[in-house]
Amino acid sequence: MPQFNSVDIKILEYLGRCGPRNITRIARKLGMHRETVRKRVKRLKSKFFLNFYANPYHTFLGLKKAFIFADAVLGYEETLFKCLEVNDFWIYLGRYYGRGEGCYGIYTVPVDHLSQFENFVEELKKLEITRNVQHFWSTCLHTVNLTERWFDHNSKTWIFPWEEWVNEVQNESTELPYTLKDPEGFPMKFSDAIDLYIIKELEKDATISLNKIASMLNMTPESIHYHYKRHVLENNLIESFQIFLPRFKKEVSDFYVFIFTFDDGDKMARFANSLVDKPFVYSLGKILGKNALVGHLYLPKNEFRGFISSLGQLVRRGLLKTYEYVIEDFSKRKSQTISYEFYRNGMWIYEHEKHIKKLREIAGNAQ
Numbered sequence: 037m038p039q040f041n042s043v044d045i046k047i048l049e050y051l052g053r054c055g056p057r058n059i060t061r062i063a064r065k066l067g068m069h070r071e072t073v074r075k076r077v078k079r080l081k082s083k084f085f086l087n088f089y090a091n092p093y094h095t096f097l098g099l100k101k102a103f104i105f106a107d108a109v110l111g112y113e114e115t116l117f118k119c120l121e122v123n124d125f126w127i128y129l130g131r132y133y134g135r136g137e138g139c140y141g142i143y144t145v146p147v148d149h150l151s152q153f154e155n156f157v158e159e160l161k162k163l164e165i166t167r168n169v170q171h172f173w174s175t176c177l178h179t180v181n182l183t184e185r186w187f188d189h190n191s192k193t194w195i196f197p198w199e200e201w202v203n204e205v206q207n208e209s210t211e212l213p214y215t216l217k218d219p220e221g222f223p224m225k226f227s228d229a230i231d232l233y234i235i236k237e238l239e240k241d242a243t244i245s246l247n248k249i250a251s252m253l254n255m256t257p258e259s260i261h262y263h264y265k266r267h268v269l270e271n272n273l274i275e276s277f278q279i280f281l282p283r284f285k286k287e288v289s290d291f292y293v294f295i296f297t298f299d300d301g302d303k304m305a306r307f308a309n310s311l312v313d314k315p316f317v318y319s320l321g322k323i324l325g326k327n328a329l330v331g332h333l334y335l336p337k338n339e340f341r342g343f344i345s346s347l348g349q350l351v352r353r354g355l356l357k358t359y360e361y362v363i364e365d366f367s368k369r370k371s372q373t374i375s376y377e378f379y380r381n382g383m384w385i386y387e388h389e390k391h392i393k394k395l396r397e398i399a400g401n402a403q
Contacts (some may be wrong), residue, residue: 040084042189045182048077048279052181056088056243086281090238091179092374093215093275094335097232098224098384099125099144099374101177101321103330104157105170105362107138112165115402117368119163122394124158124378124387130369132293132362136167140293140362144374146384147222156391163399174330177319178215178312179276182283185313193283194315196339198346201310205355206304208306215275216308216322216329225271230263231254235273240374242277282316284336291334291364297357298327307356316343325359 040048050062061075063070080086094101108116112129120129120141128142145153157171188195226232230253237249250260268274282289298304304327311317311331316339318332335343350356378385 039192040187041192042187043076044080045184045187046164048072048080048281049184050181051077051088052183052279056279057277080281084281086279087243089240089274089278089280090235090242091177091278092235092239093273094144094176094221094374095219096225096271096273097144097235097374098147098222100147100150100222101174102143102145102153102161103140103170103172103174103321104143105138105140106160106166107136107168109165109167110137112402113137113139115165115398118398119160119165119395121370123391125153125375126372127374128193128369128371131365131367134362135360138362146386148188148384149386149388152386152388154338156388156395157390159395161263165399165402170325173222173324174321175218175324176215176275177321177332178213179275179278179319180306180312180314180317181279182315183313186315196316196342197264198342201314202346202349202353205306205310205350206310206353210302210305212305212308212322213300213312214244216320218322218324226269226273227378229379230260231267231273232374232379234260234264234268236373238274238378283334288338289334289336290340291332291366292361293364294329294331294333294359294361295323296329296331296359297341299354299357301327303327304329307350346367 046066047062050065054061054065056077059073060070063073077086104120106116117129117131117139120126120139123143125143125145126141127144130140132138132140143153154171157169160166161169186195186197187193233253234246234249237244237252246260246264247257250257253260265364296307298307304322308320308322308329311320316333316335318334320330321330323330347356347359350357351358
């Protein structure tokens, strides 16, 4: 895998701050020519499989995020995966191992149908293909993009000063990022299906031309530009732009999903703020109503023990209460955009009976 250099890291950091649609602004902040930045981004895309995605702020789309972790009865892992998929509002599905073979899903559920989704989870628990099912509601996920922190410019490699991080946690701010605060509500701040369509396309490729989206919808470019600037951006319908690339060699690294719990909100906030600029973190979410975080982490195998040892030190110091984790199996995972096709006539359409019928059908056929 090619190495990053110092300029690469600075460009990646500002791509995360400003978004990939603002190359001119990034060049100005870095004191570089726009064409130089553009060429370097092109190089990064070709050498590091760099991709850009928009992450919707689902809270302002009338959608509440949910996680399901389901341990499978041995031999029924694939069936369980298919069962999680029948609910139209999933955005990510994956397989995991560690505490046993299982599957997990991330969903964005219309707020008018939360009880029906919980019924879906209860139905999942009854199936003879699961051993244990956990479900919790979460805030939107706070995206963590690369920064210069923990990058050694001399060796052009990432370093992992775990002891420094442990000491850092207790001195961090107790103010959570807005994305990790329990929201007061889940309003629909978008204007119409056109806004959702734009967001959906930006989820797939954050650099897509707005003129191209206009041609997809058979609309004028001026109209799409207006929707994007006046509706999508001004109403904060995008949480962030994710600058996605493998940060470490994938052959010797693993992806983990952690759940961290704390005695109080201040300790949780300090821990969260200590992670928002670290290269091994991809995203953080807060479990609603609890002093608990869910984190998506990517670590080299030879650094995993150092991280776990650091968590042990935090527990002993009283800064962390408990933690648990699973290891994601990348051989089976799927993602999709917001379910924009289920927004009709000013409301989200949630077909609960269809979900339950399909769930029972798949599980029944597997017996």
